[in-house]
Amino acid sequence: MLSPNQQETATEEECQRVLSAYVAEKDWLTVARHNGILRSAAYRLCNSGNPTLPKSGKRLSERVVDDFGVTLSTSTIRVKLPNKLIAVKQACREPSMCNNEVNKVKCKPFAEMLIKHIADGDYVVYYDESNNNLFCIRLQGRAVKGEHCVVKRPPSHGKNLKVQCSVSTEDVLVLHQLRRGSICMEEDAEFAKRAYTTINCLESFQRHFEGRKIVIVLDNVPTHNPTESRLEEELGEHIELDLLRLVP
Template sequence: MPTPPKRKGPTTEEKQRVLDAYQRADNWKLVAKHNGLSETTAWRVVDSGRTELKPRGGHRASQVKVTPDVVAALERYVNNNCQYTLAEMKAFVAADFAGKSVSMQTISRHLLGMVYTMKQVRIEPVTCNNVINKEKRRLFAAKLKQHQQDGDFIVYYDETNYNLYCKRSRGRSKRGTRASTVLPNLQVQCAVSAELGLVCYRLERGSIKMDQNAAYVETIYQTVKMSAVWEEHFAGKRVVIVLDNAPAHSQTEKRVVQHDDMTLLRIGP
């Protein structure tokens, strides 16, 4: 034989009928009996005058230390300085919220709840992402995109250390000292494009001077102009040479040989 379903507790309407009968001085016990309320429940309703159930579970406001305002303050502290310690943030909370004492474990738990985790600190220069530099990057991207739409011949070039030397692997020195030899830095400059691949390159011993860099820009221009790809597909277009802000590239616009169909496009900082 199936078990009959368990009856739920009395509804708010049933309790209200009992309470109304009590307030009218009627036989509220009889009303409670006909509505299925136990005598204990009926007594509690008429004694408290409440028909709604009290909320169960959750935080009690009188015992909650970390209120939404404290959580917002913790997030503000971390956003202002990611290197604040838990002890420092505990002191900040005590100073900003009078009489509020929150443990470091509690602060750590709430930070983890907001998905803040410990990471290696990365140093970012003050001017790295300021408004001026962001605007320069935007302008560079807009100009580069415009040259691409115009069908211009775009070349990218840069330089890097290439410290590979042709030397003897054995030498003599005093016992306890290294056998070392001093050689100038070996650097390679390279220019590439989507159409030609490798446009040109050269090796340079020692640091690259501004005049040497300007001469290399002229080499890039002449190499592009003499290529068959230029003659077949880019006649009448511009040669756009993209460069960065390395020290050797300073004053390139002033030192390079000027051509009517050449544009130097400097990457934003």
């Protein structure tokens, strides 16, 4: 709450008194108090160093004149720009082959086959893995003004945490596994085999999907390349299992 001697908006002369005292290394906080300026406002004023900034429309008009040599009135800026406000953001790299027509044509058979399995009433499970870096460095921190914010890291790191997970719309989480280090092809095929046997033992599968196929949807990482052949060798060629991989 403001004290009786403090005001919400200080005049230009009062702000200049505080700024002059700050530049002269005098007790500028006392000057601000006697002029009815809040302590926080006095700090902002001294940090900015400019007691009277023109309004944004005027500053933008001056910037356009300096950069392009074109004079725009503040009323023109107010009328033309409200619906065209933009924000400066960090640019993201997008591969040139992302979402182009060639990749859309390649992905079409995959989407059609997935829709067909769902329409046929097959049990669809989605399998994926994720890498969690436990040794990530902080990008933001606190430090005394004038000093660097430093994060001391050990000379070497351990293995990252890998999460393998298979989910379905029927039973949500079917199977998951946590491990350290990279996932080999043999371990990937073993997890898919465990997912298949786990699904066969589920009560919901035995009750509603008896005689239906089990469809495991995979992405296109190289680790999944030998999964289908390994499962055929271990489980047999006539198992009710389809591996549906996303096209490269």
